[in-house]
Each structure stands twice: as C-alpha cells, then as structure tokens.
Amino acid sequence: MSVARNAGGANAKANWLAGAAPGRTITAVNIPAWDDREWTPLPRLAGTVRADICVVGLGGSGLAALEELMALGVSAVGVDAVAVGAGAAGRNGGFVLAGLAKFFHENVADFGRDTAAALYRLTAEEIQRQAGALPGIIRLTGSLRIAADEAERADCRRHLAALRAAGFAAEAYAGPEGEGILLPADGVMQPLQRVRTLAQRLRTDGARLYESSPVKKIVPGSVITETGTVRCEAVVVAVDGRLEQIFPELSPRVRTARLQMLATAPAPEVNFPRPVYWRHGYEYWQQQPDHTVALGGFRDHALKAEWTASAEPTELIQGRLDKFLREHLRVKARVTHRWAASVAYTKDGLPVMEEVRAKVWAAGAYCGTGNIVGALCARAAARLACGQSSDWAELLAIARAHAAKS
Ligand SMILES: Cc1cc2nc3c(=O)[nH]c(=O)nc-3n(C[C@H](O)[C@H](O)[C@H](O)COP(=O)(O)OP(=O)(O)OC[C@H]3O[C@@H](n4cnc5c(N)ncnc54)[C@H](O)[C@@H]3O)c2cc1C
Numbered sequence: 001m002s003v004a005r006n007a008g009g010a011n012a013k014a015n016w017l018a019g020a021a022p023g024r025t026i027t028a029v030n031i032p033a034w035d036d037r038e039w040t041p042l043p044r045l046a047g048t049v050r051a052d053i054c055v056v057g058l059g060g061s062g063l064a065a066l067e068e069l070m071a072l073g074v075s076a077v078g079v080d081a082v083a084v085g086a087g088a089a090g091r092n093g094g095f096v097l098a099g100l101a102k103f104f105h106e107n108v109a110d111f112g113r114d115t116a117a118a119l120y121r122l123t124a125e126e127i128q129r130q131a132g133a134l135p136g137i138i139r140l141t142g143s144l145r146i147a148a149d150e151a152e153r154a155d156c157r158r159h160l161a162a163l164r165a166a167g168f169a170a171e172a173y174a175g176p177e178g179e180g181i182l183l184p185a186d187g188v189m190q191p192l193q194r195v196r197t198l199a200q201r202l203r204t205d206g207a208r209l210y211e212s213s214p215v216k217k218i219v220p221g222s223v224i225t226e227t228g229t230v231r232c233e234a235v236v237v238a239v240d241g242r243l244e245q246i247f248p249e250l251s252p253r254v255r256t257a258r259l260q261m262l263a264t265a266p267a268p269e270v271n272f273p274r275p276v277y278w279r280h281g282y283e284y285w286q287q288q289p290d291h292t293v294a295l296g297g298f299r300d301h302a303l304k305a306e307w308t309a310s311a312e313p314t315e316l317i318q319g320r321l322d323k324f325l326r327e328h329l330r331v332k333a334r335v336t337h338r339w340a341a342s343v344a345y346t347k348d349g350l351p352v353m354e355e356v357r358a359k360v361w362a363a364g365a366y367c368g369t370g371n372i373v374g375a376l377c378a379r380a381a382a383r384l385a386c387g388q389s390s391d392w393a394e395l396l397a398i399a400r401a402h403a404a405k406s
Pocket residue numbers: 056057058059060061062079080081082083084085086087088089090091092093094095096097213214215216238239240241246258259260261284296340341342343363364366367368369370371372374
C-alpha cells in the first residue's frame with residue numbers, strides 16, 4: 001500500500017518506535033496492526049470522468065455514501081488522496097458502538113429524550129445492518145464502559161438509568177475489567193478489513209473508485225485532483241480528520257486531533273471477550289480472536305500537542321500506553337505496532353453533516369467515534385445531495401438546534 005512505511009525507513013527521531021529503545025521490538029512504524037499488506041492499489045484518477053455525484057474520501061463514511069448512491073441508482077465516482085482506509089477508518093480501535101460521541105444520558109440532557117433516543121435507535125440499527133453485511137468482520141460481542149473512579153461509577157449509573165428508561169438494552173456490570181455497564185448490542189471489528197471489503201464489493205458492483213488522487217479544488221460542477229477532474233452535479237466530502245483543511249469555513253467549529261494506538265503479539269495471558277471503554281472512553285482496548293490486543297488513549301495527557309494534523313505517534317503518548325498495557329491490562333506480550341491517525345472534533349460533540357457550499361455536502365468531525373455515526377452521516381449527505389430525505393439529517397438538525405440554545 002502506498003501509505004506503508006516500514007521500520008527500515010525510520011528516521012532518527014522515530015528510532016525508538018522501531019525498537020531502538022530498550023524493551024521495544026516493533027515490526028512496523030506507523031502502520032496499524034490491521035494492515036495485512038494484501039491490498040492491491042486502485043488506479044489514480046486520470047483525465048475527465050463524469051458522474052452524478054463525486055464522493056471525496058474512501059473511508060468507512062465515503063464508502064457508505066457510495067453504497068447509498070448505488071442503491072439509489074445514481075452514478076457516482078469515489079476518489080481518495082491516498083488509499084481506501086488510509087485515514088482513521090482503517091487505523092481505529094474497531095469499536096462498533098451505538099450512540100453519538102457523548103454518552104446517551106448527556107445527549108438526553110442536551111437535546112431531550114425523544115431526539116436522543118431516535119438518534120440512538122438509528123445507530124443501533126446501523127450496527128445491525130453493518131454486522132449483517134460483514135459477518136466475521138464485525139462481531140456483536142457487546143461492549144463495556146468501565147469506570148476509572150467513583151465519580152465515573154456514579155456517571156455509569158446515570159448512563160445506565162437513561163438507557164433503560166428509553167428502552168435500550170444495557171446492564172450493570174462487575175467483572176475482571178472493573179465496574180460499569182455492559183451494552184449487549186454493541187460490537188467490535190477489524191476496521192481495515194471492513195473498508196477494504198466494502199470497497200471491493202462496490203467495485204464488483206461497478207463503482208468507479210480512485211486512489212492516490214488528492215482533491216485540490218472543488219468548484220461548482222467539478223472536483224479537481226492533481227491528475228484528473230470529475231464533472232458532477234453534486235459532491236459529498238466524507239473526511240473526518242482535517243475536514244477544516246478542505247473547508248476553511250468550518251475551522252471556527254471543527255478542530256483536528258491525533259489519536260494514538262499500539263497493538264501486541266498474541267497475549268493469551270489476558271482475556272477481553274468484549275471491547276472496553278475506560279475513563280469516559282479516553283482509553284479503549286479490544287482483543288482479537290488471535291489474542292492480539294489493540295489499545296488506544298491518553299490524548300488528554302498531552303492535550304495541546306495532540307491538537308494537531310500530524311498523524312505520527314509520539315514517545316510521550318506511546319509511553320503512557322505502554323505503562324497502562326503492562327500495569328493495568330497485565331499484558332506481557334511484546335508490542336508489535338504503534339500508530340496514529342487524525343480525527344476531528346466539534347464543540348457541541350455533534351458531527352458535521354451539511355451543505356457547506358452550493359451542492360457540496362460535508363460529513364465528518366465525529367469527535368472520536370465515527371465508525372457508525374460516520375456511515376449514517378455520509379449516507380444522509382448522499383441522500384440529500386440527490387434530493388432525497390433523510391431521517392438522520394432531520395434528527396441531527398433538531399439536536400443541533402437544541403445544542404445551540406443550551
Ligand atoms: C486511533 C483511533 C481510534 C479510533 N477508534 C474508534 C473506534 O473504536 N470506534 C469508532 O467508532 N471510531 C473510532 N475512531 C474514529 C473513527 O475512526 C473515525 O471517525 C472514522 O473512521 C472516520 O471515517 P471517515 O471515512 O469519515 O474518515 P477517514 O477515515 O478520515 O477517511 C477520509 C479519507 O479521505 C481521504 N482524504 C482526505 N483529504 C482528502 C482530499 N483532499 N482529497 C481526497 N481524499 C482525501 C483520506 O485519505 C481518507 O482515506 C478512532 C479514530 C482513531 C484515529
């Protein structure tokens with residue numbers, strides 16, 4: 001894959017990542033554990049092609065938009081600056097969670113139970129849809145939210161009560177991971193396999209997808225890359241991190257941050273049957289069926305530095321992850337991968353899903369949880385770009401109006 005850089009090419013600054021530091025043995029620098037290097041690059045956009053809609057960004061969200069467009073019988077072209085899943089969609093923690101970035105009870109407080117519940121229900125349905133379409137890649141294991149301290153235990157109780165009052169499945173949990181909530185309808189996945197499988201299916205169904213095609217300009221009726229142009233009626237930009245670089249007009253509301261992860265060799269000494277969200281979701285880990293462990297977190301331990309468009313792992317955050325891996329998770333297996341990727345945040349915790357310029361729709365800024373919400377937002381943007389209605393878009397507009405008042 002064109003994004004791959006291996007340990008042999010590591011510069012001095014990154015030597016510690018590649019194993020130079022004592023106790024570290026890394027097989028790859030800034031390559032996610034999910035990458036099996038089996039991907040055959042797609043062509044670059046060349047010359048002029050025509051389509052009703054051009055989708056920019058081939059992560060989980062852009063691919064979901066393309067699925068929606070194909071289902072509507074609309075001609076579409078997808079372009080990506082780098083590759084399918086090169087952004088956060090192929091480099092994330094693999095959590096498949098219902099709800100928005102803020103917890104359900106916080107959404108109830110922000111915009112009322114009916115709207116919060118309707119949005120939550122659509123995310124739960126989207127989980128079912130994706131899991132049905134990707135058996136073996138998405139596993140509906142349930143997820144755990146575990147409290148890091150007494151204050152968070154109290155918050156878990158409020159969270160649980162709100163979910164139950166709205167009729168959603170949730171249970172109090174106490175087990176080896178700690179105390180918190182079990183959310184039985186959630187799941188976990190291998191994120192890069194998810195997007196590569198979706199892209200392959202779309203291509204089999206006739207979708208035109210182009211990699212290595214950074215978009216330089218979007219003007220009415222045209223998406224212009226370094227080597228080609230898509231002439232189209234409307235554009236859906238499905239980019240999470242660095243969305244404000246494509247749309248500078250969003251920069252007062254959207255800010256890009258780096259999230260970092262590591263993964264280990266098989267760790268049979270631990271058993272995490274479900275993905276775990278810890279300390280309000282700042283730390284998160286999952287164990288794959290091959291017993292490897294993937295762990296992310298500690299962005300708030302260098303908050304200023306992590307507000308960045310850089311997607312390189314850093315020694316400080318990786319050091320925190322190492323310590324947590326050994327001392328809290330009790331994993332002994334060696335670390336095999338360390339990586340980072342960009343996501344974007346909004347102040348109100350709600351995603352961007354709107355017509356930013358005439359006939360140009362943007363979906364992104366999922367505030368750290370875009371695997372499900374991103375697909376819903378980009379599907380909604382695709383529908384609106386075709387003049388169709390979208391329940392998700394209508395509910396988000398209501399939520400945003402409430403959030404603006406509070
Ligand atoms: C470390 C980490 C852990 C995470 N864990 C989870 C999790 O467990 N669960 C969860 O739900 N979410 C998680 N997230 C968030 C989630 O990964 C993202 O919200 C989601 O993947 C965004 O997908 P996307 O398709 O919208 O955007 P992206 O994956 O960012 O894809 C955008 C694509 O657009 C392309 N692009 C960008 N600019 C241009 C341009 N100018 N021209 C053409 N193409 C362009 C990029 O190359 C990229 O492929 C995590 C994120 C990170 C970084």
